[in-house]
Amino acid sequence: MNLDRVEIHLYRNCNLKCKMCDFKEYTDEIPSIEKMDKVMSQLKELNVKIVHFTGGEVLLYPNVEDLFRCVVEKGMKVHITTNALLLNNDMKRKAVAKYVSKLQISIDHYKCEMHNMLRGVDKTLENVLAGIKKLKEESPDVLLTMNTVVSKYNIDFIEEMLNLCKEYKFSVFNPIPIKGCEELTPSSEQIEKLLSNEEVLKNKAAEMNIEITAPSFHIFNVKQDKQAYNGILYKEGCKLLHNQMFINMTTGEVLPCPMTMYRNKANVLLGNIFENNISEIWNSARTQEVRDFFANTENKAGKACYDFCDPAFCYNQSMLKK
Ligand SMILES: C[S@@+](CC[C@H](N)C(=O)[O-])C[C@H]1O[C@@H](n2cnc3c(N)ncnc32)[C@H](O)[C@@H]1O
Numbered sequence: 076m077n078l079d080r081v082e083i084h085l086y087r088n089c090n091l092k093c094k095m096c097d098f099k100e101y102t103d104e105i106p107s108i109e110k111m112d113k114v115m116s117q118l119k120e121l122n123v124k125i126v127h128f129t130g131g132e133v134l135l136y137p138n139v140e141d142l143f144r145c146v147v148e149k150g151m152k153v154h155i156t157t158n159a160l161l162l163n164n165d166m167k168r169k170a171v172a173k174y175v176s177k178l179q180i181s182i183d184h185y186k187c188e189m190h191n192m193l194r195g196v197d198k199t200l201e202n203v204l205a206g207i208k209k210l211k212e213e214s215p216d217v218l219l220t221m222n223t224v225v226s227k228y229n230i231d232f233i234e235e236m237l238n239l240c241k242e243y244k245f246s247v248f249n250p251i252p253i254k255g256c257e258e259l260t261p262s263s264e265q266i267e268k269l270l271s272n273e274e275v276l277k278n279k280a281a282e283m284n285i286e287i288t289a290p291s292f293h294i295f296n297v298k299q300d301k302q303a304y305n306g307i308l309y310k311e312g313c314k315l316l317h318n319q320m321f322i323n324m325t326t327g328e329v330l331p332c333p334m335t336m337y338r339n340k341a342n343v344l345l346g347n348i349f350e351n352n353i354s355e356i357w358n359s360a361r362t363q364e365v366r367d368f369f370a371n372t373e374n375k376a377g378k379a380c381y382d383f384c385d386p387a388f389c390y391n392q393s394m395l396k397k
């Protein structure tokens with residue numbers, strides 16, 4: 076089985092204080108460039124095509140240009156998920172422009188004051204948008220996805236978010252249902268209103284040539300609409316582990332996907348890169364066991380995902396081969 080894509084969680088350290096996120100004020104050890112280079116060599120041997128970095132905030136990595144270079148020089152592509160605050164820093168942005176082919180950028184509101192309130196730091200969206208503008212001038216072919224954590228503050232403004240995508244040349248809009256943050260969760264009335272407007276929004280996105288990752292806005296109704304959720308996403312079980320996996324650089328743990336990082340991970344832990352070669356882990360009986368578990372809807376893998384998964388994430392990754 077080919078391992079096409081690996082997502083790497085570098086550390087939890089971050090420069091923002093988002094209301095809905097647990098990764099605040101951590102000072103995890105930053106994995107050295109030597110350590111990262113060893114991991115990349117093992118991934119190259121496995122013929123991996125895409126290395127996707129996330130965190131915490133990837134662009135805080137001190138020698139980020141070296142990090143990206145060591146991936147690209149081994150023939151693999153770099154993708155990142157970022158809050159993009161540091162895109163307005165010339166050195167960081169130049170490293171991105173030179174080496175990164177796809178960015179998932181988190182933007183939670185089209186109004187600066189609302190985005191900054193949700194992300195906990197003043198002037199964030201102003202800097203993010205300025206950085207994106209310069210990046211697109213320096214690297215016109217770079218692909219941009221807008222990650223929006225859908226909350227009670229933005230669910231009524233999806234059309235405005237699509238307009239922002241268009242203005243800043245994003246090709247994909249990735250609305251993410253909020254997890255574990257009751258005070259920001261949209262009300263049932265707000266979700267109903269969105270569902271009644273779904274076709275209009277989808278047509279609008281299509282006219283603007285923007286892909287929406289959510290297969291249906293029913294994903295925002297998962298607590299109330301479990302059947303729709305399972306029907307949409309888990310009809311065939313989860314196949315992520317057929318061509319991708321996730322590595323936590325702080326602990327060395329290898330897991331099927333980032334969603335399994337904190338929840339029920341003992342059930343799906345595949346191995347540890349500090350103990351075994353990545354190829355041994357990918358080709359192990361244990362990984363096959365977890366792969367079979369997730370892919371088989373009979374044994375309620377869908378139900379396990381229901382509790383901790385991000386449907387837009389799954390959909391997005393399942394489109395990888397397109
Ligand atoms: C943990 S962040 C790490 C990358 C980077 N710091 C960023 O914000 O893009 C990865 C993604 O998770 C999203 N996220 C954070 N808290 C969330 C929550 N409670 N529910 C759903 N998604 C969340 C972020 O908006 C971001 O798109």
Ligand code: SF4
Nearest residue numbers: 089091093096131158
């Ligand atoms: S920027 Fe990303 S990692 Fe940092 S607090 Fe916000 S969501 Fe969490």
